[in-house]
Amino acid sequence: MTYLQAFKSTAMAVTIMLALSACGEKKEEAASEGASTATSEAASTATSDAAPAASTATSEAAAAAPAGGSLNIYNWGNYTNPKLIEKFEKENNVKVTVTDYDSNDVALAKIKAGGHGFDIVVPSNNFVAVFINEGLLEETKPNTMSNFKNMDPRWVDVDFDKGRNYTVPWQWGTTGLTVNTGAYKGDPNTWAILFDTPAELKGKTNVVPEMNDVIGAALAYKGFNPVCNGNKDELKQVRDVLMASKPNWISMDYGNVEKYAKEDIMAGLNWNGASMRARLQNPKIVYGYPKEGLAVWMDNVAVIKGAANIENAKKFQNFIMDPENAALISDFAKYANGITGSDKFLDKEFAAAPEINLPEGQKTFIQAACPPEVTELYTAIWTELTK
Amino acid sequence: MADGKSASNPAASAAAAVDRRDTRNRWLLSAPALIILLFAAIGPLIIVVVYSFLKKGDYGGVEWQFSGDGWYSVILQKDIFTDAVTVADAHVSILLRSVKLSFFTTILALLFGFPTAYFIATRNEKSRELWLFLITIPFWTNLLIRTFAVMEVIRNEGIVNSLLLGLGVIDAPLQIMFTDFAVMMGLLYVYLPLMVLPLYASMERIDFRLVEAGYDLYATRWRVLRHVIFPLVKPGVIAGSILVFIPSLGAYVTPRVLGGGRNLMLGNLIEMQFGQGRNWPLGAALSITLMAIVMIALLLYVRNASKTEARHG
C-alpha cells in the first residue's frame, strides 16, 4: 500500500467519524427536549413514538441552556432512572448530567481529590460517615425540607446520619443468600449454606467480593458482633471458617444475575434486588434470609461541599422524597426506597415480592464505617483468603 | 568524547561534532513523546513514589508523615493474631501466580500468533490488508464485553461444553470457568492482536529470496523457519512478547471475571489496597515493586538488542 492510498483511507475514516459526531449533536438537541429516554422495559414502545417527536422538536428546543442552570449527579452505574431525571429537568428547567461510578472507594477518592465538578454523590451507609468526617458533604438539612414528612421514620434516626442533616434515602436493600431450590432442597435461611456448605452445593457457590459483606456474614454465622468487630479471638475463628469454606466456593464475583439464572452458580451471598432479577428468569431461585442475621444497607443522596449548583442539588434531595418520584427510582433498579406511600405508585407484584419485604422478626444489622485498625484486620484476612 | 586525544586530531573532533549534533537531533525528535509522557504518565508517578513512604490515611489516601510501613509490608507481614513476623506469603504467592499466568499466556500467544502473522504476511498484497483487519475487528468491542463473550463460550452451558456433550466426548460439562486455565484463555483472547500486529509488521519485510537460498541448501522447512525466518522477525517477537506479557501481569478485569475473583493477580491485589483495603502506601509500594521487576527485564532486553544492532552497523 502506498502512502497516498493510506492517507486517503485515513481521510475517509476521519470523515466518517465527523459525520457520526454530527449526527450525535443533532440527536443531543432532540433529546434535551426530553423526547427520548426509555428504561429497558419500556424501550420498544417508547422509542417508536419518540423518534418522530424528536425530529420535529429540534428546531425550537435546543439552543439556549435551561434558565434553571444545571446539576451534576455522580451515582452508581445503571442506578438512575432516566424518567426521573427527565421529570426533574422539566419541573425545574435544569440540565442534569449523570456520571457513573462502580465503587464507594472510587467515589470517595475522586471527591476527596477535588476538581471533579460534581454536585451530588450517592454513598452507601458505611461511607456516609466517612464523607461527613472528612468534611466532604454540605449540611443541607433535608429534615427541614417540605417532603421530609414522607420519609419512613425507621430511616430518619440512622447511625450514619442521625436525624438526617446531610442525606436522604435513595434505595435500600439487604445482603442475603440466593439459593437454587432445584439443587438444594434444605433450608435456605442460614449462612451455613456458605460456611458449612451442604454436599449438594459444594463447588457451586459464589460470594460477592465485598470484604465487609463477606466477613460480616461469617461473623454473624458464628454469632459474633458482625459490625466492625475488632476482637482478635473472634476474628481468628472467622478466618478459619472462611479459609475452610473457600474451597467450596466456585467464585468471588459480581454481576451474577445470569450466572444464577443459567445455573453456573447454585447458591451464594447476594443482594436482594439481584436475586429477584435472577428469580424472574429462573423460578427455582429463592432469596434466603439467614436467621443468624443479615446486613441491611442504604445508598443515600448527599450534596458535595462547595458544589457549584447547591440550590438545584437541594431541590433534587427534596424532589426524590416525593413518593411518586421515589417510586420511579425503585421501578428502575428494583430495590426498595425509604419513602412511605411510594408503594401505590409501584407495580403490585414488585411491592409484594419476597425479596423486598423483610420477614417478621428477622435479625438485621447495618454496617458502619469501620475504624482503621479493624479495616487492617479485615484486609489481612481478606488478602489471605484471595491469595 | 572530546578528550585530549581526539582534540589533537581534527578529523576525530569533526566526527565528534557530527555525533553531538546527531545526538541532539535524536533527542529533539523524541521530545514530543517524552514531554507528553512526562506530563501525563511519568511525572505523576513521582506522587506514587512519595506516597509509598507516607503514613496511610484512616479512610484511604495518605497522611503527610513519613512511614516505612508500606514498604515493610510488601515482603513482611505481622501475623494479626500472633504478632509473629513472617514473609508475606499471600503477596509472594499472588506475585508468582501472576508471573506464571502471564508467562504461559505469552507463550500461547506466540504459538498462535506467529503462524497467524506468518499466514497474513504471506498472502498477496491486497488480501493481506483484509486479513490484518480481520484480526483487529473483534477488538473494536470493548475489553469488558470481549471478556464476557469468552465467558459465554466456556461456561457450563456454553458453546464448547454443548458441542462436546453433543458429540458424546464428555458426559458432564467441563468446569472451565473460574479456573486458571480460563484466565489464561481470556488473557490470550484479549491480548492476541498485541502479538500478531508487531509480528506482522516485521514479517511483512521478510525477503523470501533468503528463504529460497535456505531451500537451495537443502534445509528442511523447520530449519528454514528456525534459522532463517525466526532471526529475521526477532524484533517483532520481542515487541509482541513485551506487549502481551506486561499487560497480562497487571491484568485486572480478566482474572476477576473469568477467574471468578477467587485467586487474585497482582493487578487485583494493588487495586484492593487502593480500594477496600484502604492502604495506599502499600498499594504504591507494591506497584513500584512490579515496575522495578519489569524495568529490569526490559533493560536487559535493551542491552541485548543494542548489541545486535551494533553488529548491523
Add this chain to the structure above:
Amino acid sequence: MAEVAQGNNLGTNPGTNLGTNQGGSVAVRKKWGRGFDIKKQSGFTTIAMICFVMLYAPILTLVVYSFNAGTSVAIWAGFSWRWYESAWANQQVYDASIRSLTIATFAAVVSTIVATMAALATTRTKPFPGLTFIYAFINQPLMVPEIVTGIALLIFFAAIKVATGYTGLGYLLIAHTAFCIPFAYLPIRARLENMDLSLERAAADLYATPFKTFRYVTLPLLWPGVLAGGMLAFVISLDDVVITELVKSGGQDTLPTYMLGQLRRIVTPEMNAISSVFLAISIVMVTIFFLLNRKKT
C-alpha cells in the same frame, strides 16, 4: 544476514517482492519438485484458521444475543430489535460512544505521530547518550498497572483542575495519548529495525531534502508499522477503563466506564447491541478501505 537482505533489496519494492516470489526459483523447483511453495510452513495455515475461529466464536455469540428478545444475555427468547432500539434511545450510551471514538481517534493519531518520531530517533543508530533512558521512558506506561497511573493522574489532575478551573476533555485526551505511545512505538520500532539506511542514503546522495527523503522513502517503507501501531493505539484507548474512570470529570463517561457502572448491577443485551454496532462500523470502514485500495491498483 539482514545486511545481505537489505543489499539485495535496493531498488525493489518490498511489497511486490513477496508476490513475485510465489513458487520459488527454477533451482528450488527442480530440487523440491513442482508446486513447491517456499513460503509454506506446514500447519501454519491450520493454526491461523483456528486462531480466526477462536477470535470470532465469542464475537458471533455476542452478536447473536444482541437480537435476543429476552432481558437476559444468557437465555434465548426469540428474535427482536428491542436492544438496538433501547441503545439508540439511551442518550447516555450515545454520548459515551461518541466520546469514546473521539478520544480514541485523537489518542491514536497523536500518539502514532510522536511515537514514529521517537522510533526514528531511537533506531538505526549506534548507542548515543540517553538512548536507553529514552527507551525506558517511552515504555514506562507499559510497566505500571493502570490503577497506579490512574490514582497518580487523579491526584495530579485534580490539583490542576482546582488551580485552573478547566475540567474539559483535555485531561482524558492527554492521558490516553500518553498510555497509547508505547503501543504505537513498539511495532514501528520493530519495523524500523528491519530497515537499513541504504535507501535513505541513496536519496540523500541524490540531493533529496531530509523531509523529502522521509516522505518518499522512509514513510512508505515504514507504513505497515505505522498502521499497526496506530491500530493498536486506537484499540487500547477504546478499551481503557481504569484510568478513564479515575480521570473523568462530570459528564465524561466513555463507553467502558459506562459499562463498568452497569456490571455490578445487571448486564443487559443492550451492551451486546452497542458492541455489535461498533463491529458493524468497523466492518464498514474496513470494506471502504479495501474497496478504495482495490480501485487504485
